[in-house]
Amino acid sequence: MLFNSIDFFIFLPIVFVSYWFLFHKKNKIQNTFLLVASYIFYGLWDWRFLFLILASTLVDFFVGQAIHNSDNQSKRKTWLWISVIFNISLLGFFKYYNFFVNSWVDFISILGYDLKSTWTLQIILPVGISFYTFQTMSYSLDIYYKRLSPTKDFIAFATFVSFFPQLVAGPIERASNLLSQITAKRVFNYVQCTEGLKLILWGLFKKVVIADSIAPIVDDIFANYHSYPASTLILGVSLFSFQVYGDFSGYSDIAIGTAKLFGIELMSNFKFPVFSRNVAEYWQRWHVSLSTWFRHYVYIPLGGSRVSKLKSVRNIIIIFLVSGFWHGANWTFIAWGALHAVLYIPVFLMGRNRIYMNNVVAENNWFPSVKEIIQIMITFSLVTFSRVFFRSESISDAFGFIKQCYTNFSYESYHHPLGYRMIDYYILLGIFVWYEFRIRRDERAPFKFKSKYVRFLVYALVILAMLLFYDDNVDRSFIYFQF
Amino acid sequence: MKKLILKSGLYFFLILIFLEGLVRVFHLGKDTPNRFLDEHEVEKWVPNQNGFSVTGNRRQNFSEYKINNSGYNSYREFNPTANKTELALVGDSFIEGFHQNYYNSIGKKIEQQFTDIEVYEYGYAGYDFADQLHLVHSYKEEFNHIDKVILGIKFSNDLTRSKYQVMTGRLALESPLNKLLKKSKLLVYTKSIGLLDPPQKLIYRMRSFLKSKQEPHVISEEETARIQKEKEQQYLANFESLVKLYGFDKERFTLLLDSRITPPLFLEHLETNNFDYLDFAPLFEASKKPTTLIYDRHWNNHGRSLIAKVITDHLQQNKGWK
Numbered sequence: 001m002l003f004n005s006i007d008f009f010i011f012l013p014i015v016f017v018s019y020w021f022l023f024h025k026k027n028k029i030q031n032t033f034l035l036v037a038s039y040i041f042y043g044l045w046d047w048r049f050l051f052l053i054l055a056s057t058l059v060d061f062f063v064g065q066a067i068h069n070s071d072n073q074s075k076r077k078t079w080l081w082i083s084v085i086f087n088i089s090l091l092g093f094f095k096y097y098n099f100f101v102n103s104w105v106d107f108i109s110i111l112g113y114d115l116k117s118t119w120t121l122q123i124i125l126p127v128g129i130s131f132y133t134f135q136t137m138s139y140s141l142d143i144y145y146k147r148l149s150p151t152k153d154f155i156a157f158a159t160f161v162s163f164f165p166q167l168v169a170g171p172i173e174r175a176s177n178l179l180s181q182i183t184a185k186r187v188f189n190y191v192q193c194t195e196g197l198k199l200i201l202w203g204l205f206k207k208v209v210i211a212d213s214i215a216p217i218v219d220d221i222f223a224n225y226h227s228y229p230a231s232t233l234i235l236g237v238s239l240f241s242f243q244v245y246g247d248f249s250g251y252s253d254i255a256i257g258t259a260k261l262f263g264i265e266l267m268s269n270f271k272f273p274v275f276s277r278n279v280a281e282y283w284q285r286w287h288v289s290l291s292t293w294f295r296h297y298v299y300i301p302l303g304g305s306r307v308s309k310l311k312s313v314r315n316i317i318i319i320f321l322v323s324g325f326w327h328g329a330n331w332t333f334i335a336w337g338a339l340h341a342v343l344y345i346p347v348f349l350m351g352r353n354r355i356y357m358n359n360v361v362a363e364n365n366w367f368p369s370v371k372e373i374i375q376i377m378i379t380f381s382l383v384t385f386s387r388v389f390f391r392s393e394s395i396s397d398a399f400g401f402i403k404q405c406y407t408n409f410s411y412e413s414y415h416h417p418l419g420y421r422m423i424d425y426y427i428l429l430g431i432f433v434w435y436e437f438r439i440r441r442d443e444r445a446p447f448k449f450k451s452k453y454v455r456f457l458v459y460a461l462v463i464l465a466m467l468l469f470y471d472d473n474v475d476r477s478f479i480y481f482q483f
Numbered sequence: 484m485k486k487l488i489l490k491s492g493l494y495f496f497l498i499l500i501f502l503e504g505l506v507r508v509f510h511l512g513k514d515t516p517n518r519f520l521d522e523h524e525v526e527k528w529v530p531n532q533n534g535f536s537v538t539g540n541r542r543q544n545f546s547e548y549k550i551n552n553s554g555y556n557s558y559r560e561f562n563p564t565a566n567k568t569e570l571a572l573v574g575d576s577f578i579e580g581f582h583q584n585y586y587n588s589i590g591k592k593i594e595q596q597f598t599d600i601e602v603y604e605y606g607y608a609g610y611d612f613a614d615q616l617h618l619v620h621s622y623k624e625e626f627n628h629i630d631k632v633i634l635g636i637k638f639s640n641d642l643t644r645s646k647y648q649v650m651t652g653r654l655a656l657e658s659p660l661n662k663l664l665k666k667s668k669l670l671v672y673t674k675s676i677g678l679l680d681p682p683q684k685l686i687y688r689m690r691s692f693l694k695s696k697q698e699p700h701v702i703s704e705e706e707t708a709r710i711q712k713e714k715e716q717q718y719l720a721n722f723e724s725l726v727k728l729y730g731f732d733k734e735r736f737t738l739l740l741d742s743r744i745t746p747p748l749f750l751e752h753l754e755t756n757n758f759d760y761l762d763f764a765p766l767f768e769a770s771k772k773p774t775t776l777i778y779d780r781h782w783n784n785h786g787r788s789l790i791a792k793v794i795t796d797h798l799q800q801n802k803g804w805k
Contacts, residue, residue, distance in 0.1 A: 006681040020484060193487050419777030424541060459494065460501045467502070468511075468541050472677025 099329030128168035171289035186263035196260030203253030210246030280353035512672035523621035527554030563628035574635030578606030592791035617647035
């Protein structure tokens, strides 16, 4: 079920009203209801894969208790490995099996052997598998590192794994944040609910108006890159940067907003990455829940930055390669991760990777300084360049795209494949960037206006924009569902 | 909770009103003229209406229409007389031309090529060959004064009937409920951009879920070819039946068609039986520029110019019109 589908707009009010009116007396009943609703939410896509979620839930529920109950370190480690191997195996089979087979066949063919790829399987990638497996693993890891005590409430744990607002594309929550809220009694909070509704509206705007309206342009340019000049290709990849941001951050806003309706606070996933002043800041603002996960469970256990510079660089390379590979079973994502490692390492070596951690661009000013504008533009350009790999179907396409930029280095005006005026999109993005800059201090309050009349006007304009840019022909699924 | 529901409802209502106003101010929704059935049971637009036809979101295509006294979209009134040179174009939405300004129609383009002729465009969305011949037959006196009549025909769509009958489905659009719904420009706009399709699809999905599932019947290539052949023969029989029933003046009447989508069977029939026809396929095929709108299969301005050229060349070369 998609957040931007009619099914969800019927499902959500029913679940919301039932949750607060019918099942609010006891926490256990409320959680059971949430669990059933979450399984229905997922099952409407494909009920067969509910067994995977259930299996992952069962394994980590019992592994968590086994780790906690065991005093022997090697036994604890064994139990942890059971969780890690089980979850990675799920991912490995459903997401990476064909990739490994094809890569092996390619490798053998380089050595001169013609090996037919007969071992590949027709595997459907279960939506959200990369997200919920990481979430369940984090539970066992936290218990292993003694940051968390396991829960004995299976229903609460199953709800934590399958909580529908964030089940299919995050934010990837840690049990210390989400499970503790699920086990606690929740009380209806008017302010929290209105905040949730506002976030849902803003998320829908980003999805429908920014991401979906740009999608046909990006698809056209990437599909026909060999026939376009550099100006169009630069336009295409720049628009893709906005598309993927609108798509994923829009999804996250809807997820966070929906969770608020049920009295649950999820972690922020996007903190205006467009205004990052270097690549390190970008990674503190882009897909925060994934970056945090890798930092906690991969980077720090490897020694993080408390080891020698050389080892730290090695750790950075590992974390970016793994992060790239997490995104998809394709060399393009690994190249994308490697490129980000290359961009990050100089910032790290110069000691500038943490300088923007606790502040936002133009923190106390109306406008950014010239220096900040230049920094933002450079960062945006570098990140956008890396998106060529992220968006291309294959490595050769990505290099073909880049090659086309310098072999056909010319300007030509671009016409929308469906006949719309391109100027509409430039104006739209200009307004969007300006508005995001205006609200840059708080990603959870997109409609912070003192006057209720202004607020009403902005709501109406946001909905009007959705009506103006809605396109029935666009595939409305979320980009990150494929991960 | 009560406060949340009440306040959300109030905001929802106020925003709807505000959006209705904005849609009207920016004229995002299309105007649709009213239709009626005249004394001859010919379906047409209620005379003397004007408005704007809008396609897609953000006024992707925006054009003005003007329904004349005769109930058709045209900048001129239709007054055929014996002492003037007149040409009638009869057809469906392609001739009706709501996606172009009424003062830049195919008829207008043709008129500009001659010194003194009047072109009457009897176009109405959905008109098939039965509608067309019934119209010509019902207004025989007027059409007898018209020197040349060109009837647009698309074999696969326009010959499904062997005689004229009122299309009640189309006229149902004039029901009181539909008229009421049309008054909300916001509703018209959201429907036109497909925003209301998902709820409709959901209803269909629920219906089909409740119905028992039927195994899809796979048709072989031979079977498909046989069905297609039968259909072509049926359509040809319908053509003959309509011609016989309503009459077809082979001296004055010419068909306008696209040979790329017309079966050879029909073209052979026309040639064997001396039906005059104009084929616009060669000009369209040779065109380097697109001939149809991007978001719509109707002819764009260039396509309309080519159609006007086909007709103009025919009149100049074969009929000696100047």
